[in-house]
Amino acid sequence: MNVPAAWYLVVAALLFGVGAFGLLTRRSALIMFMCIELMLNAVNLTFVTFARTMSDVAGQASVFFVMVVAAAEVTVGLGIVVAVFRRRSSTSVDELAELHG
Amino acid sequence: MTVLVPSIHYLALLPIFIFFGAALVLMVASALSAKSFSLRLATSTTVLASVAVLVVNVAQWSYVAHHGATTTIAHALVFDDFSVVATAVIAASMLLSALVGHDWALRERVVGVDYHVLALAASAGAMVMVQANDLIVIFLGLEMLSLGLYVLVAFDRHRAASSEAALKYFLLGGFASAIFIYGAALVYGATGSTNVSSIAYFLGQNVLLRPGLLYAGGALLLIGFAFKVAAVPFHAWSPDVYQGAPTPVTGFMASIVKVGAFAALIRVLLSALGTQMDTWRPILWVLVALTSLLGASVALVQRDVKRLLAYSSINQAGFMLLGVWSANVRGVAGTLFYVMTYAPVVIATFAIVTVVGGVGDEHHALEHYRGLARRQPWLGAALTVLLLSQLGAPLTVGFYAKYSVLVAALDAGGGALALIALLSAAIAAYFYLRFALTLYEESDDDASHVAVPRASAVVITIGVIFTVLFGLWPGPLATWAQHATLLFLP
Numbered sequence: 001m002n003v004p005a006a007w008y009l010v011v012a013a014l015l016f017g018v019g020a021f022g023l024l025t026r027r028s029a030l031i032m033f034m035c036i037e038l039m040l041n042a043v044n045l046t047f048v049t050f051a052r053t054m055s056d057v058a059g060q061a062s063v064f065f066v067m068v069v070a071a072a073e074v075t076v077g078l079g080i081v082v083a084v085f086r087r088r089s090s091t092s093v094d095e096l097a098e099l100h101g
Numbered sequence: 102m103t104v105l106v107p108s109i110h111y112l113a114l115l116p117i118f119i120f121f122g123a124a125l126v127l128m129v130a131s132a133l134s135a136k137s138f139s140l141r142l143a144t145s146t147t148v149l150a151s152v153a154v155l156v157v158n159v160a161q162w163s164y165v166a167h168h169g170a171t172t173t174i175a176h177a178l179v180f181d182d183f184s185v186v187a188t189a190v191i192a193a194s195m196l197l198s199a200l201v202g203h204d205w206a207l208r209e210r211v212v213g214v215d216y217h218v219l220a221l222a223a224s225a226g227a228m229v230m231v232q233a234n235d236l237i238v239i240f241l242g243l244e245m246l247s248l249g250l251y252v253l254v255a256f257d258r259h260r261a262a263s264s265e266a267a268l269k270y271f272l273l274g275g276f277a278s279a280i281f282i283y284g285a286a287l288v289y290g291a292t293g294s295t296n297v298s299s300i301a302y303f304l305g306q307n308v309l310l311r312p313g314l315l316y317a318g319g320a321l322l323l324i325g326f327a328f329k330v331a332a333v334p335f336h337a338w339s340p341d342v343y344q345g346a347p348t349p350v351t352g353f354m355a356s357i358v359k360v361g362a363f364a365a366l367i368r369v370l371l372s373a374l375g376t377q378m379d380t381w382r383p384i385l386w387v388l389v390a391l392t393s394l395l396g397a398s399v400a401l402v403q404r405d406v407k408r409l410l411a412y413s414s415i416n417q418a419g420f421m422l423l424g425v426w427s428a429n430v431r432g433v434a435g436t437l438f439y440v441m442t443y444a445p446v447v448i449a450t451f452a453i454v455t456v457v458g459g460v461g462d463e464h465h466a467l468e469h470y471r472g473l474a475r476r477q478p479w480l481g482a483a484l485t486v487l488l489l490s491q492l493g494a495p496l497t498v499g500f501y502a503k504y505s506v507l508v509a510a511l512d513a514g515g516g517a518l519a520l521i522a523l524l525s526a527a528i529a530a531y532f533y534l535r536f537a538l539t540l541y542e543e544s545d546d547d548a549s550h551v552a553v554p555r556a557s558a559v560v561i562t563i564g565v566i567f568t569v570l571f572g573l574w575p576g577p578l579a580t581w582a583q584h585a586t587l588l589f590l591p
Binding site: 020032046058073076079081083 | 241255264269280287290293295
């Protein structure tokens with residue numbers, strides 16, 4: 001069975017939407033962080049689909065760049081989450097009320 | 102099968118190599134040295150690297166003057182006057198910020214080279230951004246810049262606000278990056294390439310029957326940039342992050358992020374999507390109007406100086422966007438001039454905020470500035486000059502910056518928008534002047550004397566001299582900006 005390329009794009013858009021929605025509604029820093037990863041993976045799926053339909057290898061190569069960036073973001077992000085957790089024993093962003101104006 | 106290695110123009114890449122090399126050398130040297138690495142040595146290395154980049158920029162400038170603008174590494178990077186000037190601004194910002202950071206680290210007893218390593222790596226990322234000719238390369242530069250800054254924002258371990266600001270910045274910054282790269286993916290799908298020149302060529306040759314994909318991609322790219330430059334309505338992170346970050350880092354961020362993001366924004370909007378101008382200009386119109394007005398009016402009610410300067414910086418971003426909106430040579434040159442002159446002014450301003458902040462980096466309420474100019478006339482006068490420049494008062498460099506983007510907007514037929522921007526400048530003038538007048542008010546005598554360390558004093562002096570000198574004589578800077586733009590726009 002041949003699945004049309006458009007479906008992959010729709011799935012990617014949905015994944016991206018789920019990630020963006022989760023980021024805006026969830027209150028745990030870790031879940032928000034996972035949502036960013038979900039968005040980046042949706043981007044990867046989009047790149048691969050377009051690369052496949054256009055028979056262009058550049059789009060597939062882009063995926064590696066996005067993956068490397070996602071991995072780098074994980075290391076930095078988890079470090080920051082741990083630093084905040086050590087101070088407050090919570091990763092909920094609702095408790096971050098030090099800064100307001 | 103043979104592997105084709107693209108030709109690499111090492112002169113174009115030299116600034117990036119110098120900064121990244123300096124970061125690596127510092128990191129390895131500090132890991133290998135038995136006793137703790139001297140902070141003075143780390144700062145000297147950063148300053149030396151920045152001076153080296155500025156020297157290389159001179160060589161690059163004359164190279165481009167003789168050989169014209171080129172691309173390198175399979176058209177992934179551009180080597181033109183625009184990138185050379187922007188790189189020089191980044192190097193100068195790094196130099197000034199390193200000096201302010203040095204005094205701050207001594208005062209707060211921050212040991213180690215990490216601060217300088219991260220700052221150098223982030224600056225290298227900004228340099229990648231200003232040279233990038235490919236959406237993926239812009240993304241990589243953006244991430245190099247942002248990842249370094251996330252950690253720098255969290256650098257003050259004594260204040261809870263610092264790590265809190267870092268988490269907010271990280272989550273929203275990651276969100277913005279994901280939106281940006283999704284935009285790049287959609288543009289790739291619509292045009293078949295992520296290369297700025299190829300996109301421009303494709304859009305010049307073809308008429309898209311169903312441009313929805315391209316529009317969606319372009320809009321997402323624009324949102325990503327709007328987040329990074331803190332344009333309204335994507336500015337919510339900026340006051341919190343400006344307030345929470347260690348003060349020298351705030352100044353550093355305010356300068357290099359704007360340089361990197363605006364250079365890349367100009368390339369994407371004017372080079373890649375130049376044919377779609379009629380579509381993105383109305384969107385940018387709304388962004389400019391909201392950014393300049395909201396930035397200025399919310400700043401009126403701020404009691405914390407760092408938050409106040411954050412909103413002031415949002416207002417300034419509105420003016421920089423105004424130059425991009427104009428989409429003519431004058432506008433782009435105006436934006437470049439604006440960014441060039443804003444960087445040293447904002448770093449010097451935050452240098453003063455750093456020294457007034459005192460041990461613990463906590464005295465940032467407007468109250469602490471009451472009577473500052475009576476106790477310390479020179480420091481007060483310096484801050485007044487820097488504030489007047491951000492206000493756009495005549496005889497300061499900020500005046501010519503505002504003037505050049507406003508004239509460009511009028512040229513482009515944006516009378517209403519220029520009026521809105523002027524109105525926002527008038528509102529902004531109120532809080533800048535109120536801040537400046539606070540410095541000269543009577544105050545109780547027990548307010549303590551602020552210690553100004555030597556390196557910070559140098560930075561503040563450079564900032565003030567720059568403001569006044571180029572305020573009286575903006576010719577050379579304006580010529581560079583003009584020249585850089587002419588070699589860049591088609």
